[in-house]
Amino acid sequence: MNKPIKTATIIGGGVIGAGWLARFIENGIDVKVYDPDPESARKINAVLENSRAAYAKLTMAPRLSEGSITHCTSLAEAVGNAELIVESVPERLDIKQSVYAEVEQAAPNNALIVSSTSGIMPSDLQAKLQHPERMLVVHPFNPVYLLPVVEVVGGKKTSQESIDRAMAIYAAIGMKPVHIKKEIEAFVADRLLEAVWREALWLVSDGIATTQEVDDIMRFGFGLRWAQMGLFETYRVAGGEAGMRHFMAQFGPCLTWPWTKLMDVPEFTDELVDLIATQSDEQSGMHSIRELERIRDNNLVGIMQALRSNDWGAGKVLAAYEKAQYDAAAGVVESADDDLSQPIKTVQRTVPTDWTDYNNHMNESRYLQVSSEATDAFMRLIGVDSEYVEQGGSYFTVETHIRHLDEVRAQEPIAVTTQVLKGEGKKLHLFNRISHADGRLLATVEHLLIHVSLETRSSSLPGEAVAAKLAEIAGLHKGLAVPEGAGRAVNS
Amino acid sequence: MNKPIKTATIIGGGVIGAGWLARFIENGIDVKVYDPDPESARKINAVLENSRAAYAKLTMAPRLSEGSITHCTSLAEAVGNAELIVESVPERLDIKQSVYAEVEQAAPNNALIVSSTSGIMPSDLQAKLQHPERMLVVHPFNPVYLLPVVEVVGGKKTSQESIDRAMAIYAAIGMKPVHIKKEIEAFVADRLLEAVWREALWLVSDGIATTQEVDDIMRFGFGLRWAQMGLFETYRVAGGEAGMRHFMAQFGPCLTWPWTKLMDVPEFTDELVDLIATQSDEQSGMHSIRELERIRDNNLVGIMQALRSNDWGAGKVLAAYEKAQYDAAAGVVESADDDLSQPIKTVQRTVPTDWTDYNNHMNESRYLQVSSEATDAFMRLIGVDSEYVEQGGSYFTVETHIRHLDEVRAQEPIAVTTQVLKGEGKKLHLFNRISHADGRLLATVEHLLIHVSLETRSSSLPGEAVAAKLAEIAGLHKGLAVPEGAGRAVNS
Numbered sequence: 001m002n003k004p005i006k007t008a009t010i011i012g013g014g015v016i017g018a019g020w021l022a023r024f025i026e027n028g029i030d031v032k033v034y035d036p037d038p039e040s041a042r043k044i045n046a047v048l049e050n051s052r053a054a055y056a057k058l059t060m061a062p063r064l065s066e067g068s069i070t071h072c073t074s075l076a077e078a079v080g081n082a083e084l085i086v087e088s089v090p091e092r093l094d095i096k097q098s099v100y101a102e103v104e105q106a107a108p109n110n111a112l113i114v115s116s117t118s119g120i121m122p123s124d125l126q127a128k129l130q131h132p133e134r135m136l137v138v139h140p141f142n143p144v145y146l147l148p149v150v151e152v153v154g155g156k157k158t159s160q161e162s163i164d165r166a167m168a169i170y171a172a173i174g175m176k177p178v179h180i181k182k183e184i185e186a187f188v189a190d191r192l193l194e195a196v197w198r199e200a201l202w203l204v205s206d207g208i209a210t211t212q213e214v215d216d217i218m219r220f221g222f223g224l225r226w227a228q229m230g231l232f233e234t235y236r237v238a239g240g241e242a243g244m245r246h247f248m249a250q251f252g253p254c255l256t257w258p259w260t261k262l263m264d265v266p267e268f269t270d271e272l273v274d275l276i277a278t279q280s281d282e283q284s285g286m287h288s289i290r291e292l293e294r295i296r297d298n299n300l301v302g303i304m305q306a307l308r309s310n311d312w313g314a315g316k317v318l319a320a321y322e323k324a325q326y327d328a329a330a331g332v333v334e335s336a337d338d339d340l341s342q343p344i345k346t347v348q349r350t351v352p353t354d355w356t357d358y359n360n361h362m363n364e365s366r367y368l369q370v371s372s373e374a375t376d377a378f379m380r381l382i383g384v385d386s387e388y389v390e391q392g393g394s395y396f397t398v399e400t401h402i403r404h405l406d407e408v409r410a411q412e413p414i415a416v417t418t419q420v421l422k423g424e425g426k427k428l429h430l431f432n433r434i435s436h437a438d439g440r441l442l443a444t445v446e447h448l449l450i451h452v453s454l455e456t457r458s459s460s461l462p463g464e465a466v467a468a469k470l471a472e473i474a475g476l477h478k479g480l481a482v483p484e485g486a487g488r489a490v491n492s
Numbered sequence: 493m494n495k496p497i498k499t500a501t502i503i504g505g506g507v508i509g510a511g512w513l514a515r516f517i518e519n520g521i522d523v524k525v526y527d528p529d530p531e532s533a534r535k536i537n538a539v540l541e542n543s544r545a546a547y548a549k550l551t552m553a554p555r556l557s558e559g560s561i562t563h564c565t566s567l568a569e570a571v572g573n574a575e576l577i578v579e580s581v582p583e584r585l586d587i588k589q590s591v592y593a594e595v596e597q598a599a600p601n602n603a604l605i606v607s608s609t610s611g612i613m614p615s616d617l618q619a620k621l622q623h624p625e626r627m628l629v630v631h632p633f634n635p636v637y638l639l640p641v642v643e644v645v646g647g648k649k650t651s652q653e654s655i656d657r658a659m660a661i662y663a664a665i666g667m668k669p670v671h672i673k674k675e676i677e678a679f680v681a682d683r684l685l686e687a688v689w690r691e692a693l694w695l696v697s698d699g700i701a702t703t704q705e706v707d708d709i710m711r712f713g714f715g716l717r718w719a720q721m722g723l724f725e726t727y728r729v730a731g732g733e734a735g736m737r738h739f740m741a742q743f744g745p746c747l748t749w750p751w752t753k754l755m756d757v758p759e760f761t762d763e764l765v766d767l768i769a770t771q772s773d774e775q776s777g778m779h780s781i782r783e784l785e786r787i788r789d790n791n792l793v794g795i796m797q798a799l800r801s802n803d804w805g806a807g808k809v810l811a812a813y814e815k816a817q818y819d820a821a822a823g824v825v826e827s828a829d830d831d832l833s834q835p836i837k838t839v840q841r842t843v844p845t846d847w848t849d850y851n852n853h854m855n856e857s858r859y860l861q862v863s864s865e866a867t868d869a870f871m872r873l874i875g876v877d878s879e880y881v882e883q884g885g886s887y888f889t890v891e892t893h894i895r896h897l898d899e900v901r902a903q904e905p906i907a908v909t910t911q912v913l914k915g916e917g918k919k920l921h922l923f924n925r926i927s928h929a930d931g932r933l934l935a936t937v938e939h940l941l942i943h944v945s946l947e948t949r950s951s952s953l954p955g956e957a958v959a960a961k962l963a964e965i966a967g968l969h970k971g972l973a974v975p976e977g978a979g980r981a982v983n984s
Contacts, residue, residue: 015732141713142730149712176712182700189709191695195687200723202683209680213670215722217681219805220641220668221633223718228791229784230707230715231692236772237784238634240507244772248765273740280728280736292721292729295804299720302798309848309902310790313711358881359946364889365864369857389850397856400894401982407888407949422984429984446982454851457899489981490893490938492914492921 003028003064004172009082009111011075011099013040015047016116017088019144021069022051026145027173028064033071034078041071046290051145054297056352058146058304059318061325062377075099076106084169086138088116096120097128104130112165114138119186122155132157138166138177139187143293146300148176148317151187174321176314204279205272212283227303228313323386341476343417343433344381346374350413361407368402371432371445374416378430382469384462393463395428395449403485406442413437421486423474426451426459431483444485495520495556496664501574501603503567503591505532507539508608509580511636513561514543518637519665520556525563526570533563538782543637546789549903550638550796551814567591568598576661578630580608588612589620596622604657606630611678614647624649630658630669631679635785638792640668640809643679666813668806696771697764704775719795720805797903801844833968835909835925838869842905853899860894863924863937866908870922874961876954885955887920887941895977898934905929913978915966918943918951923975936977 008024010017013035021044024031033044072078079085085107089099096115103113113135115125126132136158139151150170154163163179170177180187186194203209209217225234232244239247284292307315347370357363375397379385384395408414415435422429428449434442453460462470500516502509505527513536516523525536564570571577577599581591588607595605605627607617618624628650631643642662646655655671662669672679678686695701701709717726724736731739776784799807839862849855867889871877876887900906907927914921920941926934945952954962 015730141717147713147716149709151709176708178701178705178708178712180701180705182698184698184700188695188701188706189713191691192688192706192710193714195691196684196723199683199687203680206674206676208674208676209670209672211722211724213672214680214684215724216668216670217641217643218684218718218722219720220670220809221639221681222685223715223720223722224639224792224795224806225633225788226710226715227719227795228711228715229788230703230710231688232703232707232768232772233776233784234788236776237781237788238507240781243769243781245765245769248768273737276724276740277735277737280724284725284728289729289732289735292725295802296717296721296726296729298802299799299804300716302802303716303719303795306794306798307791310787310794312787312791314716317712358878359886359888363864364892365857365861368860368892368894369855372855372857386850394851396851396896396899398896399980399982400856400860400892400896402860402892402894404888404890404892427984429982448982448984487981487983488891489979490891490921490940491979492919492940 004169005029005083007032007082008084008086009034009078009107010086010088011035011078011103012088012090012116013037013044014088015142016140016144017086018044018047019051019140019142020086020088020116022048022145023173023175025067025069026051026055026063028067029173030067031069032078032082033069034073034075044069047145050143050293050297053294054143054146054301057298057301059322059325061322062347062349062373063325075102079103079107079111082107082111085111085113086116087113091117091120093120093124096125100125100129100135110134112136112162112169114166116140118190121183121185122153122158123183124155126155126157129157133159134162136162136166137183137187138170139189140175141189143297143300146297146304148174148314149189150175150177151180151189152177153180153183153187155183172324174317176317201272201276204276210283211276211279215283228307327380327386340473341479343419343431343477343480344378344473345415346377346381346418346432347416348413349373349415351408351410356410361409364402364404367404367434367443367445368400370414370416370434371400371402371443371447372397374418374432374434375430375447375449378418382473383466388463388466389454392454393460393466394452394454395462396452397447397449399448401446401488401490403444403488404442405444406436406440408436408442414442419480419483420470420474420477421446421482423470426461428470431486433483444483446486446488496661497521497575499524499574500576500578501570501599502526502578502580503570503595504580504582504608505529505536506580507634508632508636509578510536510539511543511632511634512578512580512608514539514637515665515667517559517561518543518547519559521559521665523559523561524570524574525561526565526567536561539637542635542785542789545786546635546638546793549790549793551810551817567594571595571599571603574599574603577603577605578608579605583609583612585612585616588617592617592621592627602626604628604654604661606658608632610682613675613677614645614650615675616647618647618649621649625651626654628654628658629675629679630662631681632667633681635789635792638789638796640666640806641681642667642669643672643681644669645672645675645679647675664816666809668809693764693768696768702775703768703771707775720799793903797842797844832965833971835911835923835969835972836870836873836965837907838866838873838910838924839906839908841865841907843900843902848902853901856894856896859896859926859935859937860892862906862908862926863892863894863935863939864889866910866924866926867922867939867941870910874965875958880955880958881946883955884946885952885958886944886946887954888944889939889941891940893938893980893982895936895980896934897936898928898932900928900934906934911972911975912962912966912969913938913974915962918953920962923978925975936975938978938980 007030010021010033021031109131115137122137126135137153141147167177200214235247236244304314307313308318355366417433419431430447432445450459451462499522502513502525513523601623607629614629618627629645633639659669727739728736796806799805800810847854847858909925911923922939924937942951943954
């Protein structure tokens with residue numbers, strides 16, 4: 001599949017480092033991690049519990065099996081053969097520089113070194129490096145395994161090639177890298193965040209609003225807007241048909257009104273900390289942090305999926321990522337498929353944790369989902385891929401018969417084979433067998449599909465190449481026995 | 493239903509006034525509108541086109557028919573018998589005060605007068621009123637017909653009763669009123685927005701980032717977070733198990749770093765306006781403002797629906813609003829459901845945004861999921877509920893046959909009826925029909941289920957009460973015709 005690198009090294013396993021680790025292994029990348037904290041493995045596992053739950057819901061695209069995790073006992077071991085070294089240690093220039101000095105002693109000279117810093121300038125970070133051209137900032141946002149954006153910022157000595165490599169790597173693992181072309185402290189996101197943070201502290205400190213009220217005004221208001229359009233595009237729309245110029249003319253002059261007190265930093269007293277912390281407890285104390293993380297992740301997944309069906313913003317990034325996985329999977333199936341004369345291995349996966357029901361086994365509807373995935377894999381094999389669909393052809397399922405023969409539980413490995421019973425003209429008659437890796441036949445699923453024109457939404461003949469490939473496989477499968485259960489009706 | 497007022501008067505039919513009008517009529521409230529602009533009716537109709545499209549997707553809850561719209565030729569006519577007068581005229585204190593003077597001459601003394609101002613203090617607005625106790629600010633956000641939040645701000649002379657009335661009215665029309673207890677200019681939201689706006693202008697003005705890059709960093713990053721949790725709750729989670737106090741200790745001191753330049757207002761030159769407007773054209777110029785509005789609305793609807801399925805934030809407000817509508821309509825639904833002699837209404841829902849596939853219709857596996865939900869609803873009806881399952885009995889599906897007859901897309905309303913073909917001994921043979929609310933039959937799904945002991949995982953007889961209830965329904969359904977498609981096999 002789309003694996004831009006095979007391995008990555010994580011230095012520092014805090015919330016950000018562990019979030020990077022999670023995103024990498026979800027993309028099939030093997031990770032070496034170094035963190036001297038004896039609690040590190042436990043903390044990383046807590047993040048992985050969240051990220052696995054989130055990915056099980058986020059996408060059904062075929063994905064590589066999880067990358068491996070190696071906990072290293074020295075930094076040298078972790079960076080030995082590194083391709084990409086991600087530093088997420090505390091935000092102090094001296095600490096980071098001493099880490100880089102150690103890294104350069106043990107790592108290959110061409111390994112990319114990226115810092116997760118949220119504010120320190122890359123020119124300062126790379127100042128003492130022997131090979132500074134491969135060093136840059138890639139600033140992510142919590143939760144790193146879900147939020148798409150990263151700020152990619154090079155220093156004075158960073159090479160264009162390093163920037164290009166980073167942009168390609170992060171795009172390939174489902175992210176939205178934004179190249180900040182001029183480095184400043186705190187880059188772009190944290191400039192904006194700091195502005196809001198200061199003003200919010202003033203509002204609470206002055207007793208204008210509680211933390212709950214500030215948060216509500218955000219999440220029931222402009223936060224909803226900004227999940228899909230930024231400030232400028234939102235205001236362009238607000239300007240009406242006259243657009244941005246009108247908006248600027250109308251609201252520009254307000255900027256000089258002496259409203260916000262942003263540079264006048266609230267004094268950071270114990271009283272202010274108490275006030276904020278107490279209000280925050282009242283607001284959110286009914287949930288543990290772990291619960292809040294799960295709630296947040298489920299919400300982010302839901303929002304990104306909603307935007308995906310509108311092909312917009314973060315949903316568009318997710319859709320592109322999934323398309324890449326599907327396209328790559330098409331190749332895998334084909335090459336793995338040396339023998340087309342036997343039922344074709346179309347799916348291999350484990351049962352996600354949220355696929356079970358109150359009977360404590362995989363829910364019946366998931367059998368059809370798995371079988372549908374198998375049919376999609378078969379489609380890609382005969383050339384019904386995203387390009388073919390874009391050109392207006394596809395197959396629609398018109399009839400399905402399922403026999404449930406055995407149970408399967410969460411996290412167990414399953415596989416599907418696909419046999420062609422008939423494949424000519426507009427018709428495609430498939431027989432999928434879902435088996436457990438231990439050999440038990442779990443279900444058979446028989447599908448009748450009809451080729452359609454996506455324009456007229458009515459039946460039509462497939463394209464020549466598709467018809468030819470299908471005829472080839474159908475011919476090979478003619479010799480196979482008609483499977484037990486085919487052509488059967490539900491009968492009590 | 494939940495109609496907190498019968499009529500509302502809108503003074504000023506710009507984007508905000510028209511947005512208010514749309515929200516009111518969607519809630520069955522009759523609206524009188526006064527705007528001397530001869531183009532007013534046309535502009536209002538443009539907003540109504542958007543709001544109607546949005547509400548058609550937003551909720552399937554039973555709703556009152558649209559309120560009426562009366563375009564008045566004088567302010568006196570518009571406020572004559574008013575209950576609620578909403579002022580959305582230009583943001584100048586003298587203009588607003590002269591409107592209120594006219595209003596008081598013609599309106600009842602107890603009509604609530606609310607201003608949509610985004611910044612002027614209510615104490616100033618009400619200063620010259622004869623009955624200032626009924627005057628307050630209710631500050632909404634664009635698009636007013638979709639975004640839930642309003643800042644409710646009283647002035648020195650506003651009565652508690654007026655605040656209470658406003659809070660009740662806006663909650664009943666699906667909004668999230670937040671009472672700002674201490675009045676300041678620009679209230680809470682616009683303080684935060686101004687902070688971001690200023691910093692963003694600096695970033696563009698200094699050439700650090702383009703409008704597109706600033707927007708991308710927002711909508712692929714913290715904007716997604718703020719659609720569901722505000723700043724304080726997000727940072728509480730970032731603080732980890734130690735929560736807010738830890739976060740404050742860690743990040744508080746950074747506040748004194750001299751990063752942001754917020755009070756140092758960028759000079760509002762023609763060059764700056766040109767720069768922003770030109771970049772905005774490059775970023776969004778491929779869409780008309782109307783297109784952008786539709787995109788925005790579809791995204792907001794999708795996001796709120798995603799949050800609704802997690803029962804959180806703006807989705808929770810939507811769910812409560814819908815529940816109120818359903819409760820108000822309950823009498824009808826319940827009595828319709830009581831007739832067990834007909835196929836039983838087991839599911840009523842809209843198609844979630846993430847249920848569609850590359851063919852741009854509900855994925856085949858979701859048909860089985862919906863049918864499975866219908867079967868579960870039937871189970872609960874015959875007493876196979878969570879208590880019964882805990883005691884070790886359940887039904888497992890052993891065979892299913894699906895006919896896909898028509899397509900359905902995201903956000904469309906569907907319903908399922910369940911007919912019992914056989915229900916005796918260990919066997920349960922069901923026939924589910926999935927229909928679109930417009931009457932089209934989308935699919936039929938035939939299920940054979942076997943009663944099992946969850947201990948032995950093998951077949952067993954159901955408990956007496958379940959068997960009796962099932963026998964009752966099966967007896968009633970014996971008289972129904974065998975449905976078309978029952979007992980059918982897949983055959984090419």
